[in-house]
Amino acid sequence: MNLERIQADGLFLIGDPHIAATPPGQRLSSYTSDVLEKLEACLKRSKELNLVPLILGDLFHWPRDNSNSLLVDLIALFGPYKPFVLIGNHDKYQARLTPDVSMAVLDAANVVRLMSEPGPAFVLETPKGDVLVGASPDGFRIPKEFEREEFEKENGKLLKVVWVSHHNVAFPNCKKQQYAIKELPGIDWLINGHIHGPRPSSTAGITTWANPGNISRMAFTRLSLERKPQAAIWTPHCIDLERWDIPHRDFYEVFPNQEFLPEQEDADAAESKFLQGLERLAWKRTHEGSGLKQFLEENIDPAQPESQLIWNLYTEVTDGNR
Numbered sequence: 001m002n003l004e005r006i007q008a009d010g011l012f013l014i015g016d017p018h019i020a021a022t023p024p025g026q027r028l029s030s031y032t033s034d035v036l037e038k039l040e041a042c043l044k045r046s047k048e049l050n051l052v053p054l055i056l057g058d059l060f061h062w063p064r065d066n067s068n069s070l071l072v073d074l075i076a077l078f079g080p081y082k083p084f085v086l087i088g089n090h091d092k093y094q095a096r097l098t099p100d101v102s103m104a105v106l107d108a109a110n111v112v113r114l115m116s117e118p119g120p121a122f123v124l125e126t127p128k129g130d131v132l133v134g135a136s137p138d139g140f141r142i143p144k145e146f147e148r149e150e151f152e153k154e155n156g157k158l159l160k161v162v163w164v165s166h167h168n169v170a171f172p173n174c175k176k177q178q179y180a181i182k183e184l185p186g187i188d189w190l191i192n193g194h195i196h197g198p199r200p201s202s203t204a205g206i207t208t209w210a211n212p213g214n215i216s217r218m219a220f221t222r223l224s225l226e227r228k229p230q231a232a233i234w235t236p237h238c239i240d241l242e243r244w245d246i247p248h249r250d251f252y253e254v255f256p257n258q259e260f261l262p263e264q265e266d267a268d269a270a271e272s273k274f275l276q277g278l279e280r281l282a283w284k285r286t287h288e289g290s291g292l293k294q295f296l297e298e299n300i301d302p303a304q305p306e307s308q309l310i311w312n313l314y315t316e317v318t319d320g321n322r
Helices: 031-048 068-078 102-108 148-155 222-226 267-282 287-299 305-319
Strands: 004-007 010-014 051-055 084-086 113-115 119-126 129-136 160-165 189-192 199-204 207-211 230-234 242-245
Touching: 010 031, 010 119, 031 051, 031 068, 068 102, 129 148, 189 230
Parallel strands: 004 119, 010 051, 051 084, 084 113, 129 160, 160 189, 189 207
Antiparallel strands: 010 230, 119 129, 199 207, 230 242
16 A cells, blocks of 8 residues: 655644635624634644644535635645645535535645545654554544554554544534444544534543544534634644644624523523524525524424424525525
């Protein structure tokens, strides 16, 4: 297996930027420049620390129809660094990575190293020893194990095996749990994107599962208010990921200055919360119905008979306008 070999001290992990020319949800108009500045800060920091920059999926928020100016800015930004980019679900159109998506433009411009296929991706040559970095992009399963000895017969001894993924993993407080945290023989680290909220790392056998969270505050919630946008650093002998605070602006500089929705659980409050949420959405129409989709996913109760009707109406309207 002929893999690219890169000399560095470790990995600089950048979670789900979701960059877009049209701000998602209730983010204000500075969203694009804010994310570009965060990406630039991360890339500069990775160079200072001699680390390989790796984006954990969902570089884009909309898979295609991004403005030419945004693509030009990304080409100029990524060119000197050529980061690795794992393919996330938002990077694909209709669940496929096709030539008409924005990621294909960056690939054709040769400013990114796409991690679009499952399996070993590159070898990181560190002062401590060689590290294999593998990938499970969106749409490809996390391996149950990795045949490390077979790989080492052809490629030499490995100090560590690190696997990056973009999946629903059963970290604490995750509603969607596609993958249970368990030992993956032959894999030392599983580092996941996709789940935006940072989660505590968890070790099962030899495998440590980590989820650093995304770098972009996308939802107007108290959690977004409280947490700092962070990137993460992995080095061969680290016990856990090291967090790096990304320079960022105050929460109310990037979101509207308004009240949070009430957090009461009684029926009257729930109805009020739903209506207030719909009213709030009225001031901000978003591309491809994303803001409405997020709101419905967070607020409708599947057990209620009207929920399916609401969801069917949403999908009918959004599918008909794409």
